[in-house]
Amino acid sequence: MVTAVAAIGFAVALGTTGCGAGQISQTANQLPAVNGANVNLDELELRDVQVLYPEDDASTVFGDGGPFELAFVISNSDPLVYYRLKEITPEEGKVTFIEGAEADDRIIPPNGALRGGTPVGANPEFEKRLSVELDNTGDTVATGLTTELTFAFEKREADGRWVDAGQTTVDTPVDGGAELERQDVARNAEPTFYNQHHGEEGHGGDHGESSGEHGAEGEGHGEGGH
Numbered sequence: 001m002v003t004a005v006a007a008i009g010f011a012v013a014l015g016t017t018g019c020g021a022g023q024i025s026q027t028a029n030q031l032p033a034v035n036g037a038n039v040n041l042d043e044l045e046l047r048d049v050q051v052l053y054p055e056d057d058a059s060t061v062f063g064d065g066g067p068f069e070l071a072f073v074i075s076n077s078d079p080l081v082y083y084r085l086k087e088i089t090p091e092e093g094k095v096t097f098i099e100g101a102e103a104d105d106r107i108i109p110p111n112g113a114l115r116g117g118t119p120v121g122a123n124p125e126f127e128k129r130l131s132v133e134l135d136n137t138g139d140t141v142a143t144g145l146t147t148e149l150t151f152a153f154e155k156r157e158a159d160g161r162w163v164d165a166g167q168t169t170v171d172t173p174v175d176g177g178a179e180l181e182r183q184d185v186a187r188n189a190e191p192t193f194y195n196q197h198h199g200e201e202g203h204g205g206d207h208g209e210s211s212g213e214h215g216a217e218g219e220g221h222g223e224g225g226h
Contacts (some may be wrong), residue, residue: 035175036071037146041168043078044108044153051134051141051174052117062142065093066135070149071117071175076108082156083108083165091148093136100130146171 036050049072054061061068076083085106088095100106100116108114116130140147149172155165 035173037170037172039168039170041151041153041166043076043081044083044165045075045077046151046168046170047073047075049149049170049172050117051147051172053143053175065137065139065141066133068134068137068141069117070095070132070134070172072132073113073115074108074151075113076110079110081110084154084156084162085114086152086154088132089150089152090134090137090140092138092140093134095149096133096135098131098133100132106130141174143174146173148172 036048037046039046039049050070052069052071054068070088074085084103085108086103097106106114114130116132118129134141134149137147148169150167150169152167153165154162156162
């Protein structure tokens with residue numbers, strides 16, 4: 001009897017451990033809820049790549065094809081290798097590093113990250129970022145559409161030489177504009193058979209008719225009793 005109880009307890013413990021491990025694994029593979037695009041290139045992870053919505057005179061900026069600010073985060077998950085962002089090539093136009101013009105400013109150390117731009121919700125006071133500008137895009141950048149940006153990288157060899165590390169093209173969206181205050185508003189449900197035929201009035205009418213019928217029966221019983 002003791003052996004059976006112990007076996008059951010051991011099985012429950014194993015089942016609990018298995019579920020916990022599964023939950024951790026699923027959480028680890030989930031992507032963050034961000035506005036931009038996410039792409040991987042070997043040990044490099046590009047996250048939240050986006051064209052920032054212009055803060056001033058947006059219609060003119062879009063009409064002129066820029067200048068737009070780019071935002072992104074590039075993480076290096078390799079524990080040993082140094083990577084460097086070589087250049088960003090747009091579908092049309094030109095990308096300029098306003099801050100980070102020196103190649104060494106764009107190095108991504110092992111287990112480190114390189115950030116560009118200041119997307120909605122970021123805190124630039126505590127996070128150093130590159131300033132990257134996209135200009136002369138023609139009509140390739142517009143709200144609701146994506147534009148192709150190609151990120152090219154280098155990596156540092158053991159002898160200090162920088163060699164090609166490949167490139168990746170990102171379908172980059174324009175973000176949704178300034179951060180808006182959340183509005184919690186109740187929404188009306190779509191009309192259904194139930195709320196069309198069993199609404200408050202319908203329930204009230206049914207109850208009223210039912211009460212009337214019961215009242216009539218009650219009166220009849222009362223007269224019969226007397």
